[in-house]
Amino acid sequence: MRFDTILAVDWSARNSPSPAKPTKDAIWIGIATREGAEEPVYLRTRAAAIDWIARRIDVERAAGRRILIGFDFAFCWPRGLARALTGRDEALALWDWLAARIEDADDNASNRFDVAEAINAALPGTGPFWSKSHRDRHPAIPYKDTRDGHGLPERRATDAGGAFPVWQLAGAGAVGSQSLLGVPRLAALRAGTGAQVWPFDTGGQVPEADVVIAEIYPGLFRDRVAAAIKTDEVPDRAQVRVTATHLSDLDRKGDLARLMDLSAAPREVVVEEGWVLGLPFEAPATPLRNDCFALPPGVDWTPVDVALDRLRAGLDPVAGIESVAADRAGGRILAEPVHAVRDNPNVANSAVDGYAFAFSEGPQDLALQSGRAAAGAPFDGTVAPGHALRILTGAAVPEGADTVVLQEDVTRDGDRLRFAAGLKRGRNIRPVAEDFAKGDTLLAAGHRLRAPDLALLAASGQARVHVRAPLRVAVMSTGDELGPDGTPDANRPMLLSLIERWGMQAIDLGIVPDRAEAVRAALDRGAEAQAILTTGGASAGDEDHVSATLRAADALTTWRIAVKPGRPLAMGLWRGVPVFGLPGNPVAALVCALIFARPALMRLAGADWTAPQGITLPAAFTKAKKPGRREYLRARIEDGAVHVYPSEGSGRIRGLSWAEGLCELPDGALDVTPGTPVTFLPYAAFDL
Template sequence: MFELILAADWSAAASPTGPRPKKDAIWVCADLHGAQETRYFPTRAGALGWIDGWLAKGHRTLLGFDFAFGYPPGFARALTGQDDALAVWDRLAAHLTDGPDNANDRYEVAQAINRRFPGTGPFWGRPAHLDLPDLPTTDRAREGHGLPERRAIETVVPGAKPVWQLAYAGAVGSQSLVGLAALAGLRARWGTELQVWPQQTGWQVPTARIALVEIYPSLWPPAQAPIRDQGQVIATAAALRAAEAAWFTGPAAQPDADRIAREEGWILGTRLAAEAQALPPGVDWTPMAEALETLRKAHPCRVGKEEVPLGAAAGRFAAQDISARRASPPRANAAVDGWGFAHATLAPGPIPVAEGRAAAATTRAAAVPPGHAIRILTGAALPPGVDTVALQEEAELRDGVLHLRALPKPGANARAAGEDVQAGAPILPAGRRLTPGDLALAASSGHGTLPVRAPLRVGVLSTGDELIEPGAPGDGIHDANRPMLLAMLAGWGLEPVDLGHVPDDPGVLRDALDAAPVEAVLTSGGASAGDEDHLSRLLSSEGRVHHWRIAIKPGRPLMLGDWQGKALFGLPGNPVAAFTCAALFARPALLQMAGAAWSEPEPLSVPAAFAKRKKAGRTEILRARLRDGRAEVFASEGSGRTSGLSWAEGFVILPEPAATISEGDPVPYLSFTALGIG
């Protein structure tokens, strides 16, 4: 249907993102009859200029941007008096300033909009240094503004984010504010040659030469590229190249589809909710990214600091930034065994030899007279009058004088003071898990002790009448989860505490949780909704639940919450699901509680050695390993097949959108090594 496809990954950065391509910046892919060109842009003005250049070529064009083209119902009328998203675009263009250097006043504009609504909100999130009292810093500070949290499309595509959040991790609202102002200008420049779908066209294929649409790159696995954002626009452009007329149809399940088209907008390529959902209807399934963000906010560092000797610091987390107490090396010294001299003072011919020798960095030899050489050993401090060292293999002592086979360059084989580390220079960041190499660096920089975090104690508790101890006789199920989880915790540098096993008895479970001498607890089993799933009911009634059912496979049910001040991770009972949820959810939260920085390792994009069709609606985690550079997956996806845990070396992580994967297609692969599981 279209000759030219333009797919833009937008950014709301307040300054140019720099000359070198990077993530979280602007990427645009132009696909002309299947031939692709991808560009990175440090500024929005630069990207729009490039896009305008393509539009001027006269091709039938599908132009997509990856931010919301509208807002939840009621916003447009309250702001403009019309149920029309395009009126919001024009108002933003009239009030928001966005300079050629990316400087913009989006936070001030958002505050001004908030003032038009009752209560506090709807927009939230801003840098702490901005004095904008009507733009709250947290979502919990909002109240009474009267608007829904999500558009209709954001209930169909679980990964799509609400537009109200302007700052912090996962924010997309700022992109829409500056983006819609830019699109208003685009419409003004191209006039009737451009139509916005579905705001101007309804649920029909646009007839104008340029079709402007909202896209969501996460609907498709990213193409293999140096930077994920680049891979996403490449994959999106390729997917749009195959776009069908059916992609432009409306959400038939929505009774007010016409209003949605005009006021809220829709993401091109999203099928109807009834077709897209892989999860049971009527249940609030939490996207994986949302659950992780909740954990990041809910579980800051919970342990104190202590000073320990270097020998006891390996594997601990640095409690503060650590700087060098002295230079390394502290003095200029010899890098080899040989002969030292002042290069500029040498005369042609044999070199007289000074008395003594320089043999240790902690002692000082006498000054070496000009034109003389002194015997010097590796690591010895350079005596006064020495700036160069000749290798002993290149020198010969005959008749009391030194003969050089070749004269080295000035300064050769001599290390300068502070060549490795300068005194006062930062050497180890706060939150780093200290390695043997870090201890060597700290010792050479003058440290005998290091400030570290106290160990985070994490309990592991198994539940269920059916469980028996590993190796015990009987017909029960051997408890595979507890030894597995305890080993995972130890590998992450935490202090595992074995809390044993409790039966299906809510009172016994309550007592075990109350008595646990830990800061966090991993349980397995009992988090579903069955008659004997007491953890879910107990935590709901007496603790605090952050999320219960997460949209992942394997892994539901997974309960995330708190019990009497202890972080609680209610893992599924099946070993594969417990392993997966511990690695992907518990690990980053527990490490942050232990004093480390929040960490979600970035998967590698590798070719698939398998084929699979995946429904939309949840993230799927496949046990995998790399062979010949391709990702193989375990033969069974059953979460009770523990043999797959031993077989696997990592995960293939398939995001929430529907996908058809063929052999050779790029898939995201995350190794167990990256997850601290070895």
């Protein structure tokens, strides 16, 4: 756990002390520790609450414990206010500005409406603060929401889920007064204790200080509170009790550190507006630019590498983000970096079966101490000077020992152990964090998780990870000749299988007739996905309705790629969704899908750009290749050499199944004879 103690504070903006009898709309503090929950504390004034918290900080620090304190009011206002009042886009600058102006007496009397009125007067228009306790006071604060022209947003980014705007100062559900009176108190608490305020003091990183202050919103856990409230319990009491316990549970599972990592958040969140702890941050998907498939001016034939570079530069991830259990995340793409929750190993342990002792120079003659240390069953005691303890592989090294001698190197005579000199201090011990340390970055965003990665996640204590949702890819074939009574559709089953093999969600749009209205309707259905693959109709013929439909909507770029097989590749955006128009020939469709569609789709899915890794092997064939186009031949390996399918005809579908991969021949001319080095791209390089 990152924190030993967690406090959840329900703040209050009362103008006088709360009643002596515990009630709602007062200050309550929920407490959760490693040992469990404590009884919530009821406090009648803000001054008393801050004094109590300061004393609790002293107690926790004296015991060497780390404490997180969550307050249920907004730590700042929507972007723009800090700069308007302080000249700086920084929440903490606004904290100091307010601390110099807010007066909040020990009996809860305050001047918050005076300060809000002064802020309104300093800004253009009417507002932004509104609502007040007396209609006839503070004329610069509207009694009803008649604000206009003040130029500031209504909500912060973190409030988009429906929290009340922090501009409202009074009335049912209002939270503005809590912030005006809470922020100056926190500024003083921060100055007096050296606490870190998350995320302002941490730059969006997970805090390392022993005292951390964070904004919370117990409404996030409303269902938990409703399920846990006791008969006749004050709702506010139940709220802080459940919130503190739930945050502690998140910390125990390793999820709290993940929620505190705002490394992907923009500066206005991290520095100016803040974020509610417990609310996952998801970077909004970047919409594709209308010119993402545009070619450089004057380009006619596009070399393969140029086409791939253009795709790479023009595409960004569009798949959403979700949290999944780490042990069920195989094949998923990380949406954010993974950091270790624990050291590995988290205790120094033995690398061998042997005997643990305190190192000294020279040959050793030690007494065998009773007991032993085993993995999962540590020795409950200290190894005495001049003694050695039996220890097994993986067992925690007991106190009093710093070296382990291998059992094969020991001569045992009754209860005496002897072994020669030459052993070094610390030998045969795996030190703490030998593999990785808590907080280390283990895996980067964009990495597709494999089975070995799940082992790493488990070892690092990662219970859940943020991954990209599977990219939704719609697939359709076009052509009147296709169907039960005509030519079998070989492309669609092949492409649907590819999509699923790549960890994406395949959506079958079926066979579409060669009619413009049918193609348009199919594209409309496909636009509910995040990418569309079509085969056929991508050229410039009379019946090429895919390219014609995209062209009519001014959404087409025809790439004449210098590749064989393939060449014409239609690219476009239909209702903002990328369309990849592949050739209708099955061999060309597969080659273009592997070489062009796969890296583009993986990028849209949130993965790093993926180029297939080829191997160089001697050719077992003869071919005089002409310059101008890169060629991909169906190939397989026999006796360490690359053999190609006897026919290069694009209609020879049998060759796709015969092959084990593709033989890639370069753009220039090449005379291939047996023994000539060539590049072989195994199907496995394309995740097939």
